Amino acid sequence: DTEVTQTPKHLVMGMTNKKSLKCEQHMGHRAMYWYKQKAKKPPELMFVYSYEKLSINESVPSRFSPECPNSSLLNLHLHALQPEDSALYLCASSQRGVGGYTDTQYFGPGTRLTVL
Amino acid sequence: QKEVEQDPGPLSVPEGAIVSLNCTYSNSAFQYFMWYRQYSRKGPELLMYTYSSGNKEDGRFTAQVDKSSKYISLFIRDSQPSDSATYLCAMKGAGANNLFFGTGTRLTVIP
Numbered sequence: 001d002t003e004v005t006q007t008p009k010h011l012v013m014g015m016t017n018k019k020s021l022k023c024e025q026h027m028g029h030r031a032m033y034w035y036k037q038k039a040k041k042p043p044e045l046m047f048v049y050s051y052e053k054l055s056i057n058e059s060v061p062s063r064f065s066p067e068c069p070n071s072s073l074l075n076l077h078l079h080a081l082q083p084e085d086s087a088l089y090l091c092a093s094s095q096r097g098v099g100g101y102t103d104t105q106y107f108g109p110g111t112r113l114t115v116l
Numbered sequence: 117q118k119e120v121e122q123d124p125g126p127l128s129v130p131e132g133a134i135v136s137l138n139c140t141y142s143n144s145a146f147q148y149f150m151w152y153r154q155y156s157r158k159g160p161e162l163l164m165y166t167y168s169s170g171n172k173e174d175g176r177f178t179a180q181v182d183k184s185s186k187y188i189s190l191f192i193r194d195s196q197p198s199d200s201a202t203y204l205c206a207m208k209g210a211g212a213n214n215l216f217f218g219t220g221t222r223l224t225v226i227p
Contacts, residue, residue, distance in 0.1 A: 006159075031213060040124075042204055042217030043160065056213065090159050094213070104150065105215060107159040 003027075004108035006091050012114045015081060021111045023074040023091030032074040033105065034066060035090040043090055043107075049074060081115045088112050119143055122205055122218025131227050135192040139205035139218045142186065146207040146216070149181050151190045154202045154220070163203075164190065195225045 004025045013019050023032065031050050035043035048056035049068040063085075065077040074091055089112075092105040122139045129135055137151075148167055152160035164179040166172045166188075172179045178191040188207070192199055205218040 004159075033213070040220075042219055043215075045214060048213050050213070088157070088159075104162060104165050106162060107152070109159040110157075112157065 004091055004093055004106055006089075006108040006111050008111055009109070010112045010114075012116065013078065013081065014116050015083075017081075018077070018079045020078065021076040021089055021091075021113075023076075023093075023108055024072055025093040025106075025108075026072055027093065027095070027106075028071075029093035029095050029106075030071060031094045031096065032068065033092040033094075034064075034074070034076050035092065035107075037088045037090055037110070047076075078113075081113075083115050086113055086115045119216045120205065120207060120218045123221055124219050126222040126224060128224045128226060129195055131195060131197060131225055133195050133225070135195050135199070135223060135225075137190040137192075137203050137205075137221050137223070139188050139207075140186055141188075141207060141216070143209070143216070144183075144186070145209040147210050148208050149179070149188050150206045150215075151177075151179055152204040152206060153199075154204060156201075160204055197225045197227050200224045 007022045033048050034046040037043045046060045047066045052068045063080050067075040088110040090110045091108040094105045095103045120141045151164040153163050154160045166179050169181050169183045176193045180189040202220040202222045204220045206215045
């Protein structure tokens with residue numbers, strides 16, 4: 001089973017709202033990722049967690065706040081977003097953490113976020 | 117120059133045709149090469165994963181890597197309307213977690 005699940009599937013929020021995106025995997029993977037994908041563009045890496053520790057932050061604005069409560073869960077907390085943050089937010093996981101053998105990333109279906 | 121170049125298409129072919137999708141790259145440190153298929157408004161789905169140069173076949177799909185030319189290909193035989201999607205190439209170096217994506221090629225297979 002190579003399933004990564006994400007909730008919610010769709011989210012509409014105002015610029016003053018606080019919301020969270022959730023990602024879950026039960027494959028025993030030790031690296032988890034957040035990507036942002038705009039229409040007709042490839043995914044852009046935002047954050048990488050390796051063994052529940054933040055290992056890569058690609059200069060993402062502080063209005064995006066990741067959290068990894070345990071090895072199976074990854075959250076992305078959203079606050080004071082801008083309309084240009086509207087995009088598909090993808091979670092991915094891979095078996096080994098940063099520094100281990102390079103291996104494949106499996107993506108979830110994404111959360112389609114609209115900021116009004 | 118982008119790290120990974122991919123023709124965005126769109127590419128339209130009749131059902132049953134052989135499809136060839138390609139990417140070029142500039143970073144000789146890339147060693148792991150992937151092809152993802154992404155249907156509209158869905159997450160990318162891993163299709164093929166290859167290490168270094170060579171060919172890999174899985175059903176109707178064949179992935180080729182030519183590291184000397186920094187060129188990778190995905191061939192789809194007997195294409196089906198259900199193959200209509202955007203195909204993203206992705207690659208990375210050893211020990212790295214950063215994936216470098218191509219822009220994606222949008223494929224339509226016409227019944």
